[in-house]
Structure formats: C-alpha cells, structure tokens
Amino acid sequence: MERSPPSSAYGQACTHCYKAKCRCVRTRSGETCERCLRLNKRCEPTETVRRRNNHNVHNPQASSVSDRRIARLEDKMENLLSVMQSFIGSARASSSGHASLVTPASTTLNFGEAPVFGTSSTATASPNPEPIYAAHQYLSPPTGQPDAQLDFFRARMLPSFPFLDLGPAMTIGYLRQHRPFLLHTIHTVTTLSNQARLARTEEFKRTLFNSAFSNAESSIDLLLGVLTYLAWSTDPFLGGADLVSRLMVLAISLVYDLRLFKPSSLDAQLMMAITQGRADGNGPDLTETPYALLERQRAVLACFFLSSNISSHLGRQDALRWTPHMADALRVIEITEACPSDRLFVSQIRLQLLKQRADDLRRQDEGGIGTDAAAGSAPGLLYLKTLRRQLHELQSSFSPDLQNMDILNTQAQYVELYINQTGYSISHEPLPPEAGILMGNRTGPLGFQRLECLWRSVENIKSWLDSFYSIPCARLIGQPFHFWSQMILSVTLLKYLSTLKDPDWDCQAVRNTVHLISTMDSVLQRLELSCREPELQCDDHLLKYLSKLISRCRGWAEARLNVVPQTSLDTHGELHHIPDLDQMGWLQSMDLGDDQWFEDALGMPKTFY
Incomplete structure (x- = not known):
C-alpha cells in the first residue's frame, strides 16, 4: 500500500492552506500542494510565517511582546490584502479570438487600476466562472470591429449616472465573454427608436426569465443588466409601469441573493472556506479583485438609488433599505476614486439618501389627521x-x-x-x-x-x-x-x-x-x-x-x-x-x-x- 504524502512541517504550510487553516499536503513533485492543485490556485509558501518561526528557533529569547504584536499585525495585514489584492482570474482561450481574456497578474492590483485585458493561449479557466448567457450575434458587431452603441452608451449616457466603470480597457470582447447580459442590455437601451427597441426588449425579457427564474441564477452580470435597463428605461412613459416595478423588485432580490446589502456572517465564510476552499458563494469572495469589489459596491448603491426614484414615481414598492454596509461601500468608493466619475456618483447617492429620508418621514406621518x-x-x-x-x-x-x-x-x-x-x-x-x-x-x-x-x-x-x-x-x-x-x-x-x-x-x-x-x-x-x-x-x-x-x-x-x-x-x-x-x-x-x-x-x- 502506498503511503500518502506527508504534510508540510509546522510553519511551512502554503499561503492558501494557512489562511483556510487546512492541512497542507505536498504533492510528490513538491512544487505544489494537493489542495491548491485541486482548486487551481498558485501554491506559495507563507514567507512571513516561515521567517518568524525560524527567527524564534534560533533566538528563543526574541518572543517578546513587541514581536508577538508584530506577528499579529502581519497576520491581519495578510487577511486584509487577501480581500483587496488577488490575481485576476484567467478566462478560457478562444481559438477564433471571440473574446479578450484576462491575463494572470503577478503584481498587486491597486483600486485605481482597471483590469488588464489581453489574449493568452495558456490561460486556464477560472474555478468559479460567471455564467454565460446565450446572446444572438445580431446584438453586437463581430470581434475586432468597433461597437458604436457601446461607445455611445459610454460617452453619452453613462456619464449622467456613472454606476458602471466602463473604461477604454473594458472592450466589447471582455463584455461578451464575462458580462454578456450587460452588453445585451446596453444594446437595448441605446436603441433610441421605440419600435426597434421592442424586439430587443422581448429578447431581454426572455433571457432574463430563463436565467433568473428557470435556472434560478443570481449573478452580478444579471444585476448590472437589470439596473442598466431600469436606469434608461422608457417603459414608465409608454405604458410599461408594471414591467418597471417588477424589474425593480427583481433587482432588489438579486441584491439580497448576492448578499450585497450586508456581508455574510463570519461563520458562513469560514465554513465555506474550510469545506470548499472558497468564501460563501452568496457573499463577497475573499479572493475577488478590487475592481470586482468596487463593481459590486456600485451595484448595490445604484439599486438603492433607482428603487428610491421608482418608488416615488410609481408608488408601488418601497426603496431598498439603507444599511451600514451600504454606507461603508459609499465611503470606500469615495476614498479610492478608482474611476474618474466616482465623485459624481457618490454625490448622487448622498443626494438621494436625503430624499429617501424625507420620504421615510412622510410615510411615518401617513395615517393620522386632525x-x-x-x-x-x-x-x-x-x-x-x-x-x-x-x-x-x-x-x-x-x-x-x-x-x-x-x-x-x-x-x-x-x-x-x-x-x-x-x-x-x-x-x-x-x-x-x-x-x-x-x-x-x-x-x-x-x-x-x-x-x-x-x-x-x-x-x-x-x-x-x-x-x-x-x-x-x-x-x-x-x-x-x-x-x-x-x-x-x-x-x-x-x-x-x-x-x-x-x-x-x-x-x-x-x-x-x-x-x-x-x-x-x-x-x-x-x-x-x-x-x-x-x-x-x-x-x-x-x-x-x-x-x-x-x-x-x-x-x-x-x-x-x-x-x-x-x-x-x-x-x-x-x-x-x-x-x-x-x-x-x-x-x-x-x-x-x-x-x-x-x-x-x-x-x-x-x-x-
């Protein structure tokens, strides 16, 4: 009977196993561990822990209060950086060049940097890819050709309500691969003729129904698409108030499904990390990039903004409840200023919050006279x-x-x-x-x-x-x-x-x-x-x-x-x-x-x- 590979020595566990508090078992080659190989992660030693342990072996008297404090601070910094910094997930390579894939990053990605888009024939698939929705070819031009509708949306529509960061690096290839429903929606709202928009709207509703109801999917792509449609919808003016109110309720439910209104509990995150090596699937991913983190934070704030406006215009549902987590998200966006239009977006949210507080007061006053x-x-x-x-x-x-x-x-x-x-x-x-x-x-x-x-x-x-x-x-x-x-x-x-x-x-x-x-x-x-x-x-x-x-x-x-x-x-x-x-x-x-x-x-x- 073959003996199983031995576990790593104390203090020599890799970074991912150390953070997940899992047993780190090296493969026979010794280049990686079995857990990182299974999860398709880069196996790296925990340098700070190794240095600290070696230092204590050779210097027993160095275990002072200040050293322990430094060690605790290093651990806290590593946990914080695991949220703020990670590798940009690789995407599937396409032999026909239909998508621009994300290249692995070996350097730290700051909040002010957009994701790097390029092609890579050796890129591996992400362990948790975004669901890909079927989209007809007529919705966007072939790869390599400019997308006039996307450019129009980016230059003429989005600046008035900039809850999306669609910088020049966000190519149509990337959107088609990672945000197909959002791209579909952009082509829908940029169709200015009402008659021509009807066909795209029907396709939008079919795709949304199949994804959100038939398949019970909840993704950031779905949420961003619904929010984009609501923001530039003409339905409230053309007899479609019922559709708008239902889409707003759906957007709020997606916010709840994705746990964007408040973080998952620590117990849930730890359990998922221990059993599956990843964070709660319905909560913030501990390895998500800063760009993805800000994308989710902008989305929940945009949902609050739109629900507050639609509630006032149609009077059919209440606005999304404002939470301390949303206030934290607003502060993060305000501090980082990762996108040039974030200052305008933050100001719009703060204005809307004052309006919503007045609306809450009016609702409390209803019901009494005299x-x-x-x-x-x-x-x-x-x-x-x-x-x-x-x-x-x-x-x-x-x-x-x-x-x-x-x-x-x-x-x-x-x-x-x-x-x-x-x-x-x-x-x-x-x-x-x-x-x-x-x-x-x-x-x-x-x-x-x-x-x-x-x-x-x-x-x-x-x-x-x-x-x-x-x-x-x-x-x-x-x-x-x-x-x-x-x-x-x-x-x-x-x-x-x-x-x-x-x-x-x-x-x-x-x-x-x-x-x-x-x-x-x-x-x-x-x-x-x-x-x-x-x-x-x-x-x-x-x-x-x-x-x-x-x-x-x-x-x-x-x-x-x-x-x-x-x-x-x-x-x-x-x-x-x-x-x-x-x-x-x-x-x-x-x-x-x-x-x-x-x-x-x-x-x-x-x-x-």
Missing part, C-alpha cells in the same frame, strides 16, 4: 429643516470642476423640492369645526409652515429649470429615466402652484416668478432642438413623446389661464390642495404613445390632477 397629526408635525418639520441644512452643506461641498455639474444641480433642486413638498404634506393645522372643512382632503387656508414650503417649492422649480436650460441639447438624448421623471413632476407641480385656490396663496406671484406657459414653451424648444441631433433619425423616440406631453399640457394651461375668466376657475376643477408627488395616479398609467390616454387624462381634470 389634532394628532398636527401634534406630531413639529418634530417632523424640525427633521426636514435638518435635512434641508444637510442638503445645502452637501451642495456647498461640490467641487466646481466636477463633470456634469448641471446634472447634479438638477437632482439637488429636485431633492429640496421633495423635502419641501413633504413639509407641506405633514404640516397639518387643526381648524375649528365651524369652518366646515374636511381635513382629510387637506383643504382650507394655508398655515405659515405650509405656505413657506410651497413658496420654497416655486424657487426649487425655477432653479431646476435654469439647470435644465444649461444642459446642451446633445446631452439630453442620453439622460436616464429619473431625469425626465423630475422634469414631468416639476412642470406638473408648477401647474398646481399656478392655479392653487387659497386665500393665503398668491398665484400671480408664482406666475411672475415662473410663468407656466412660458416655461412649457422653453421646455418644448429645448426638446425640439434635441430632436434635430443626428442620432435621432426616427419619429418614435422618447423626446418626441415628451414633446407631445408638454404640448398637450400647454394647451390645457392656456385654456385655463388665458381664455377662461379668473372668476370661473372653480368650475374647471381647480383644487384647494396639492397631492403628494408619488400619489398622482395618472403617472402610473402614462402611455405617451396612446392618444386615448391623453384624452382620458387631459380631458378629465379630476384624473389629471
């Missing part, structure tokens, strides 16, 4: 005042040389608009019974707090529009869904503020500050100029539909502000209150491609309001 609600409104108003102060401090911290500063300013003004509208909603004031006014409908004379919130909203809308006008027309083409949602809600709220019937409210002062019809004319002009851009050689793109909406709304406003006498406004549905921004039912049924929707929405004021 005296009880009024009694609880004072702490809420103080909290909103704190949020407003934090928002102004955050705005003052923005660097003047920050790219896409106009995009960031529009978001900041919208966040303050949301805070002010939240203050209007929760600042109920009890009225005497003889007033004969039902507080459930929030009618009656405005109090000082509500009056202040509404006038601040007028100023926010004006500032948002000023930032909107400063954006070049060419850049309007690639703006994400939440940008256009902000425009629609700002114009809608301006309509309410321009026609609000209340003895304490001066509608004429609103019109003198931001005139409703003039504003719509200016917005229409910007949209029409953008439609002349060479990329928009079709008549069914999103900007055409948005122009149609603003044009119809302008006709409604002109009929009521210029033609109808001021004394008869009450007969045309003017209300005494303003609804919450996420409780406008017509937004959830919006279909700008259906004329019947316009007739139902604009022909019936109570529906449009």
Whole structure:
C-alpha cells in the first residue's frame, strides 16, 4: 500500500492552506500542494510565517511582546490584502479570438487600476466562472470591429449616472465573454427608436426569465443588466409601469441573493472556506479583485438609488433599505476614486439618501389627521429643516470642476423640492369645526409652515429649470429615466402652484416668478432642438413623446389661464390642495404613445390632477 504524502512541517504550510487553516499536503513533485492543485490556485509558501518561526528557533529569547504584536499585525495585514489584492482570474482561450481574456497578474492590483485585458493561449479557466448567457450575434458587431452603441452608451449616457466603470480597457470582447447580459442590455437601451427597441426588449425579457427564474441564477452580470435597463428605461412613459416595478423588485432580490446589502456572517465564510476552499458563494469572495469589489459596491448603491426614484414615481414598492454596509461601500468608493466619475456618483447617492429620508418621514406621518397629526408635525418639520441644512452643506461641498455639474444641480433642486413638498404634506393645522372643512382632503387656508414650503417649492422649480436650460441639447438624448421623471413632476407641480385656490396663496406671484406657459414653451424648444441631433433619425423616440406631453399640457394651461375668466376657475376643477408627488395616479398609467390616454387624462381634470 502506498503511503500518502506527508504534510508540510509546522510553519511551512502554503499561503492558501494557512489562511483556510487546512492541512497542507505536498504533492510528490513538491512544487505544489494537493489542495491548491485541486482548486487551481498558485501554491506559495507563507514567507512571513516561515521567517518568524525560524527567527524564534534560533533566538528563543526574541518572543517578546513587541514581536508577538508584530506577528499579529502581519497576520491581519495578510487577511486584509487577501480581500483587496488577488490575481485576476484567467478566462478560457478562444481559438477564433471571440473574446479578450484576462491575463494572470503577478503584481498587486491597486483600486485605481482597471483590469488588464489581453489574449493568452495558456490561460486556464477560472474555478468559479460567471455564467454565460446565450446572446444572438445580431446584438453586437463581430470581434475586432468597433461597437458604436457601446461607445455611445459610454460617452453619452453613462456619464449622467456613472454606476458602471466602463473604461477604454473594458472592450466589447471582455463584455461578451464575462458580462454578456450587460452588453445585451446596453444594446437595448441605446436603441433610441421605440419600435426597434421592442424586439430587443422581448429578447431581454426572455433571457432574463430563463436565467433568473428557470435556472434560478443570481449573478452580478444579471444585476448590472437589470439596473442598466431600469436606469434608461422608457417603459414608465409608454405604458410599461408594471414591467418597471417588477424589474425593480427583481433587482432588489438579486441584491439580497448576492448578499450585497450586508456581508455574510463570519461563520458562513469560514465554513465555506474550510469545506470548499472558497468564501460563501452568496457573499463577497475573499479572493475577488478590487475592481470586482468596487463593481459590486456600485451595484448595490445604484439599486438603492433607482428603487428610491421608482418608488416615488410609481408608488408601488418601497426603496431598498439603507444599511451600514451600504454606507461603508459609499465611503470606500469615495476614498479610492478608482474611476474618474466616482465623485459624481457618490454625490448622487448622498443626494438621494436625503430624499429617501424625507420620504421615510412622510410615510411615518401617513395615517393620522386632525389634532394628532398636527401634534406630531413639529418634530417632523424640525427633521426636514435638518435635512434641508444637510442638503445645502452637501451642495456647498461640490467641487466646481466636477463633470456634469448641471446634472447634479438638477437632482439637488429636485431633492429640496421633495423635502419641501413633504413639509407641506405633514404640516397639518387643526381648524375649528365651524369652518366646515374636511381635513382629510387637506383643504382650507394655508398655515405659515405650509405656505413657506410651497413658496420654497416655486424657487426649487425655477432653479431646476435654469439647470435644465444649461444642459446642451446633445446631452439630453442620453439622460436616464429619473431625469425626465423630475422634469414631468416639476412642470406638473408648477401647474398646481399656478392655479392653487387659497386665500393665503398668491398665484400671480408664482406666475411672475415662473410663468407656466412660458416655461412649457422653453421646455418644448429645448426638446425640439434635441430632436434635430443626428442620432435621432426616427419619429418614435422618447423626446418626441415628451414633446407631445408638454404640448398637450400647454394647451390645457392656456385654456385655463388665458381664455377662461379668473372668476370661473372653480368650475374647471381647480383644487384647494396639492397631492403628494408619488400619489398622482395618472403617472402610473402614462402611455405617451396612446392618444386615448391623453384624452382620458387631459380631458378629465379630476384624473389629471
């Protein structure tokens, strides 16, 4: 009977076995150990442990407190570096050259470095490769040819919401090999014609269904693809609100499956490391590269951002809960600045977090009316005042040389608009019974707090529009869904503020500050100029539909502000209150491609309001 190879001597275990606290059994050649050979890992001795043990053998008196402290620090540094530094996983070589493979790295990869892409005929397959999804050849050009849609997405769309790091080194070959679903989604959202996008969207849904449901797969590629589709989706404006809400729920479930909202427990990680030689498959990989780590952190933050916006726009689900782990991820991205656009992305997340806190306060306030609600409104108003102060401090911290500063300013003004509208909603004031006014409908004379919130909203809308006008027309083409949602809600709220019937409210002062019809004319002009851009050689793109909406709304406003006498406004549905921004039912049924929707929405004021 052959004897099994002996274990390594004490202190001579390789790096991987030492970290996993596993028995290190050398192969007969002595060049590697059986565990590293089985897991396809490079077997390296633990130099620091060996030196420390040899030092103690020859110098027994050297085991001082300081030496033990140094040893502990070395162990901690090795464990930390195992997360921050690793080899870039090799990929399968392709004889036809269809993919650019990742070459093994022998040097440390810093956070500021992108993965190195190249070809290697001797590269070995990664032990845990990403699932490869079937993609039709028509979705991307053959290898070696430029991808105009990928370039358009990278240059014209991603800078407005940079949650992906797609530097020049991130070639189409690498995406086709490692992020095929993301690449598929990029080609879908960069198809600007609505009719042409339908076919790609159907393929997107089939691939997603087979991967996420039929095969029950959860991968970072799936998550990034879904987030990209949601960020630049046109469905909420074209009768597809149901699809968007379901995709948002799916994205949140993928975040939970991938354990991105919080790390796996230490016990789970140790058990997986001991039994299988790797970390928890549903948690952060202890050997993942810094690039992959930042990719996952950006993904969970983007999911929070999008879920918060979609929750406000459609009102169908809550936003992803903010966790301390997500706060840590935000700090890591802010400190490392591995991607030039990370500063903008971090600022966008911090702004959205303030908006979400205001939304959480409003939800807590719902359910009570009358005296009880009024009694609880004072702490809420103080909290909103704190949020407003934090928002102004955050705005003052923005660097003047920050790219896409106009995009960031529009978001900041919208966040303050949301805070002010939240203050209007929760600042109920009890009225005497003889007033004969039902507080459930929030009618009656405005109090000082509500009056202040509404006038601040007028100023926010004006500032948002000023930032909107400063954006070049060419850049309007690639703006994400939440940008256009902000425009629609700002114009809608301006309509309410321009026609609000209340003895304490001066509608004429609103019109003198931001005139409703003039504003719509200016917005229409910007949209029409953008439609002349060479990329928009079709008549069914999103900007055409948005122009149609603003044009119809302008006709409604002109009929009521210029033609109808001021004394008869009450007969045309003017209300005494303003609804919450996420409780406008017509937004959830919006279909700008259906004329019947316009007739139902604009022909019936109570529906449009």
